[in-house]
Structures are given as structure tokens and as C-alpha cells.
Amino acid sequence: MTRTIISGGLVVTAAEETEADVLIEDGEVAALAARGSAYAQGWTADRTIDATGKYVIPGGVDAHTHFDLPFGGTASSDTFETGTRAAAWGGTTTVVDFAVQSRGRALREGLDTWHAKAEGKCAIDYAFHMILSDVNEGTLKEMDLLVAEGITSFKLFMAYPGVFYSDDGQILRAMQRAAGNGGLIMMHAENGIAIDVLVEQALAAGRTAPRYHGEVRKALLEAEATHRAIALARVAGSPLYVVHVSAEEAVAELVRARDKGLPVFGETCPQYLFLSTDNLAEPGFEGAKYVCSTPLRPREHQAALWRGLRTDDLQVVSTDHCPFCFAGQKELGRDDFSKIPNGLPGVENRMDLLHQAVVDGHISRRRWIEIACAAPARMFGLAPRKGSITPGGDADIVVYDPTARQTLSAATHHMNVDYSAYEGKQITGQVETVLSRGETVIDRRQFTGRAGHGRHIPRATCQYLP
Ligand code: URP
Ligand code: ZN
Ligand code: ZN
Numbered sequence: 001m002t003r004t005i006i007s008g009g010l011v012v013t014a015a016e017e018t019e020a021d022v023l024i025e026d027g028e029v030a031a032l033a034a035r036g037s038a039y040a041q042g043w044t045a046d047r048t049i050d051a052t053g054k055y056v057i058p059g060g061v062d063a064h065t066h067f068d069l070p071f072g073g074t075a076s077s078d079t080f081e082t083g084t085r086a087a088a089w090g091g092t093t094t095v096v097d098f099a100v101q102s103r104g105r106a107l108r109e110g111l112d113t114w115h116a117k118a119e120g121k122c123a124i125d126y127a128f129h130m131i132l133s134d135v136n137e138g139t140l141k142e143m144d145l146l147v148a149e150g151i152t153s154f155k156l157f158m159a160y161p162g163v164f165y166s167d168d169g170q171i172l173r174a175m176q177r178a179a180g181n182g183g184l185i186m187m188h189a190e191n192g193i194a195i196d197v198l199v200e201q202a203l204a205a206g207r208t209a210p211r212y213h214g215e216v217r218k219a220l221l222e223a224e225a226t227h228r229a230i231a232l233a234r235v236a237g238s239p240l241y242v243v244h245v246s247a248e249e250a251v252a253e254l255v256r257a258r259d260k261g262l263p264v265f266g267e268t269c270p271q272y273l274f275l276s277t278d279n280l281a282e283p284g285f286e287g288a289k290y291v292c293s294t295p296l297r298p299r300e301h302q303a304a305l306w307r308g309l310r311t312d313d314l315q316v317v318s319t320d321h322c323p324f325c326f327a328g329q330k331e332l333g334r335d336d337f338s339k340i341p342n343g344l345p346g347v348e349n350r351m352d353l354l355h356q357a358v359v360d361g362h363i364s365r366r367r368w369i370e371i372a373c374a375a376p377a378r379m380f381g382l383a384p385r386k387g388s389i390t391p392g393g394d395a396d397i398v399v400y401d402p403t404a405r406q407t408l409s410a411a412t413h414h415m416n417v418d419y420s421a422y423e424g425k426q427i428t429g430q431v432e433t434v435l436s437r438g439e440t441v442i443d444r445r446q447f448t449g450r451a452g453h454g455r456h457i458p459r460a461t462c463q464y465l466p
């Protein structure tokens with residue numbers, strides 16, 4: 001039996017903050033005890049990690065990544081190997097990536113493809129959601145089988161006509177199925193049909209620069225789709241999780257639904273909290289670095305997102321990590337913003353950016369852990385193994401230095417992408433050591449992990465429902 005003690009730190013979970021030592025046995029948390037207590041002094045271990053002056057926090061759970069995703073005429077630039085390594089560097093120990101059903105093909109085929117991409121490559125544990133791009137009798141039946149094998153959430157798109165788009169009838173059918181089998185429907189809520197009209201008109205008028213991506217993907221069209229998704233979920237009697245919420249008006253739709261007591265949940269991402277349309281309007285073609293959907297919004301929207309995170313109208317912050325290099329990938333849209341591959345890198349930055357939000361006074365320390373670790377774990381059926389530091393849970397633990405200073409940069413990050421969306425941003429706080437199921441994957445800022453350590457985690461159904 002291998003035993004590790006983490007001593008001297010402040011253990012911060014979503015529930016409490018305690019000066020406690022943590023005992024790890026064979027990859028699981030065995031016990032917590034008050035620092036210096038007779039009980040803790042009786043522990044023996046193969047090694048002790050000194051966390052004096054540091055936080056001891058659960059490993060992050062990033063419930064929205066896209067590694068090795070064919071999209072926008074190219075493929076996202078992080079593989080499962082590079083992406084999970086970068087995640088570990090940033091204090092994330094579990095990712096939930098999106099397996100994709102290709103149109104006309106079975107869900108099973110898409111899932112097998114994603115298992116093959118990930119198996120033997122990951123530095124940390126991983127799970128899958130399933131993207132439904134073709135809702136029909138066959139795929140509806142397959143949803144039941146997937147839920148039974150731990151793929152318990154399904155993303156649908158009201159955007160991207162001709163690619164991932166589902167119409168309202170298909171959405172309603174998938175929601176009805178999920179209501180019966182316990183699956184959670186995740187929605188990309190933007191009115192893609194209307195957006196495509198505005199894209200065509202913008203391009204015809206010669207408006208081709210990256211900033212027009214933000215202008216055509218209007219906040220009202222995010223809000224309208226969010227409203228419609230909520231109505232369809234209500235009719236179907238299914239819960240709903242809206243991904244990458246960026247517009248104040250969309251948050252208002254979630255608030256209205258939640259005030260009615262509906263099981264409607266929302267996720268936002270660091271890019272919407274820290275970046276804005278000012279970035280999309282950067283000179284030359286620089287704005288392409290910030291093209292994602294839903295798009296970045298004017299910075300006035302950020303206050304509503306922070307408020308939603310504080311009031312629990314938004315429950316989760318994930319990254320929607322979907323990196324494309326500026327050279328050769330974002331450049332595909334140099335003369336036409338609609339050809340810029342949609343997505344931003346960030347899997348390495350989420351825990352730090354949210355710690356900065358604690359420093360800046362937007363959220364409390366425990367709320368940081370709630371939205372980045374505990375809530376995504378419960379939302380996607382990974383608790384109690386993931387998202388907390390609790391006896392019997394996996395020893396996915398980060399020793400976090402709350403006073404270290406760092407500057408985010410492509411020159412120092414570990415994501416396989418040639419730019420940082422946060423280039424030059426100064427952050428207070430940095431990951432020091434990371435354990436994944438008790439194994440050290442980052443040791444005092446050295447990578448000590450390995451591809452293949454990470455396991456696929458079949459998930460339970462949503463544990464967030466009342
Ligand atoms: O721009 C984004 N968000 N790219 C990834 C695909 C998606 O819609 O999540
Ligand atoms: Zn999406
Ligand atoms: Zn996404």
C-alpha cells in the first residue's frame with residue numbers, strides 16, 4: 001500500500017476551508033485530520049508533501065473540451081496527449097471531452113473513434129459527452145445504450161446549419177428520450193438559421209474582418225435560442241444544461257427559468273469573463289484569435305455573468321477548449337470571418353483565471369472550487385470520486401500557491417497552440433503540485449506524469465437535480 005500525507009495546507013473545498021492534513025492511500029483520500037492533531041501525528045507514509053502556506057484543493061474538472069476535433073475545415077490543435085498534459089499543468093485532473101456523431105453514422109461509431117483517440121494518451125482521467133448531429137429513430141435508441149455505459153450527456157446544436165444543427169422537432173425528440181433515460185441535454189443555444197442570413201449579408205457588404213463574427217452572432221439570437229431550448233425542455237420534461245453562455249440576455253432567460261424552479265443549468269467560460277469584443281476588434285487579423293461561438297460580447301455583459309456565478313444561476317465554468325493555431329488555421333478566414341475556425345485555447349488557464357477572480361473579489365474561494373471542481377463533477381455524474389477531497393474519493397489534489405505571480409504567455413504555456421488568448425496577463429496564484437489518483441503528475445512545477453496514466457471514467461447520470 002502506498003501512503004502519502006499532504007501536511008500544513010489550507011484545505012479548500014466547495015463546502016469548507018480547514019487547516020487539515022490529508023492522508024492518501026492507494027490513490028484514494030483515506031482521511032482528513034486537524035493539523036497537528038494526535039490522530040494526524042499517528043499517520044505514517046511513504047512520502048509527505050509540505051503544503052505550508054498553500055491551498056490544498058480538489059483537482060479541477062473541465063467539463064467542456066475539444067481535443068483532436070475536426071471542425072471548420074481543420075482540426076483542433078491539441079491531441080488528447082498534449083491537451084491533458086496542459087490541463088494537468090493548470091491544475092485540472094479530469095476533462096469531459098465531446099465525442100462526435102458524424103451525420104448519417106451511428107453514435108457508437110463516433111464514440112469508438114473518440115475512445116481510440118484518447119486511449120493510452122491521457123495524463124489525467126477523462127470522460128465523454130456525445131454530440132448528436134443527426135437525431136433519428138436509430139440514434140434515439142442508441143442514447144439509451146450510451147447512458148447505460150456511462151455516456152450520460154448529449155450536446156445538441158441550434159447553430160451551425162448543415163454541420164451539427166438540429167431542428168426543434170429533433171431537439172424535442174432527443175429531450176423526450178433524455179427525460180426517459182436520465183441523460184442530460186447540453187445545448188449550444190444560438191439561432192443558427194438567422195445567423196447564417198446575417199453572415200451572408202455581412203459578407204455581401206464587404207464586412208469580412210473578424211469583428212463581424214461578433215456582430216452577426218447577436219446577443220438576442222443567443223437569448224432567443226436559450227428561451228426556446230428552455231421551452232422545449234419544459235415540454236419534454238427534461239433537465240437542460242446550456243453551454244458557453246455569453247450574453248446578459250441569455251443569463252436573464254436562465255434566471256427566469258430557475259426562478260420558476262425549472263431544472264435548467266448554465267455554464268460560462270473564462271473567455272466571456274475576461275475577454276470582450278475589444279479583442280475581436282484588435283487591429284489587422286489579430287481578432288481571429290478570439291473567434292469562438294457563442295462569441296465574445298461587449299465587456300458590459302461580464303457583470304451579469306459574474307452575478308450569475310455568485311447567485312448560482314450559472315453553476316459551472318468550463319473552458320470550451322478548442323484551440324486552432326493562428327498560423328495556418330485561424331488564417332483560413334483571412335478574407336472571410338465565417339471561415340475562421342471557431343474556438344479558443346484555455347484548458348491550462350481556467351483554474352488560475354478563476355483564482356484571479358477570487359483575488360479580484362468576484363467570487364469567494366469556496367465558490368471558485370464549487371464552479372471549477374464540485375459542481376461540474378456533480379452535474380456530470382462524477383461525484384463523489386471527483387471534485388472534492390473526501391474519504392473514499394480519488395486523490396485528485398492540487399497544491400496551489402495563492403501568492404505566486406505569473407504572466408500568461410504562449411512562450412510558457414503547454415497547450416499545443418501558437419498564441420495565448422491571455423498573452424501578458426498577470427495572475428496571482430499558481431499550481432505547484434498535482435496528484436491524479438495519488439500519482440504525482442506535476443511535482444513542484446515539473447511534469448512527472450505520463451501518457452496513459454489517465455483512465456476513461458464512465459459517468460453516472462446528473463447528480464445535480466433536486
Ligand atoms: O467556438 C467554439 N465554441 N468551438 C467549439 C465548438 C462548440 O460549439 O462548442
Ligand atoms: Zn457549442
Ligand atoms: Zn464546445
